[in-house]
Amino acid sequence: MKPASFSYRKPVSIAEAITLLAEYGEEGKIIAGGQSLVPSMNFRLARPETLIDINNIAEIQGVRDMPDHLEIGAVTRHATFHHPVTPCPLGRMLTKVVANIAHYPIRQRGTFGGSLSHADPASEWCLVATTMGAEMEIHGPSGSRRVAVANYFKGTFVTAVGRDELLARIRLPKLPEGWGTGFYEFSRRKGDFALAMSLAALKVEGGVIRGARLGLGAVGAHPQRLEALEADMTGRPATAETFAAIGEAARGMVSASGDIHGSAEYRMELVGTVIARALAQAAEDAA
Structure with a gap:
């Protein structure tokens, strides 16, 4: 099957994406890797009128290796973690986990933030975030806020991200050597x-x-x-x-x-x- 018709927007900044979310309201839907959304659209389980593609927002891509944590942009691909992104034990952990996510082609397109936004109970990255005590950076019309993972997941496919908000970054605390x-x-x-x-x-x-x-x-x-x-x-x-x-x-x-x-x-x-x-x-x- 094919999805119902939709319009398509491609912002280049978080601010522009937030503006578009406000403009389209409940009829606008964020898309990054699309590995969960696109199949839902193909089967007409989801029928957004507008897709807001955040893949061109450079500020939410990639991994920053900070002294006490990893800062992971929401649009960072699963495949980024095929090799350790930090020499500390957390880097080895992420490499072990990513090998279990779906199949290789999906890991090339799916995103870390997309997995956490979708909040599937069977998501490996959701388990990593929970176990490691991650912190989520969420942006909306009122600015940015940080949410501890203990307050982030609200149930199956439900998170603390509002309809007019965007998950931008995830911070994972590092594990000490040993x-x-x-x-x-x-x-x-x-x-x-x-x-x-x-x-x-x-x-x-x-x-x-x-x-x-x-x-x-x-x-x-x-x-x-x-x-x-x-x-x-x-x-x-x-x-x-x-x-x-x-x-x-x-x-x-x-x-x-x-x-x-x-x-x-x-x-x-x-x-x-x-x-x-x-x-x-x-x-x-x-x-």
Whole structure:
């Protein structure tokens, strides 16, 4: 199928894009990579009257390696992270994660900010943002504001970005040297939507966990950071037994939702496995 007819605008600045959003209101839709929007338009699930293409806005493209964080422009392609964009452990983490996003052609076009704006529960970048405590820079008619990731995701496909606003940049805190990272995703086939996935970061000294970050995605309405389990595993040995126990404990803390890809019950069965495997990868990386 083909999309319904639409008009097309291509701003060259954030200010111009915000003006166009105000002009077209609910009938205007931002497009960047288009990897989610265009299929929806082809099936007539979305019928915007005007597309506002932000690919020519230079100020929201690329990655800046800052002393304590990465600043990622919203229009930065997934493929940017095929190789580490920073020498710190965060760079290795992003490279591990990006290999699981859809397929190679999609990674060449899809964008980091588009993924966070779409807010699919199975989005790998949404899980990264949640687990790492990202900060979102959102621009609108009243200027810019920063929103912590804990206040950003409002539910499945729903975020704190208003209809007249634009997600411009994402800031990811860096991990200190000595941390290891792990990511494990389960899907029916390579490139399919994830049924469950986990992201982990560990600091291990003398075989003992001294610091942890742990997130779970593709199970509920949006990704979750499991801070209680981070505290629980700190001070415990970095062993398979500990990781299995943490995975089992997570099953008692989260709730799952089902869809055409997998039932809630099936996803709950996967929770312990993806967490234990992500933690094992992180411990190996830290070593």
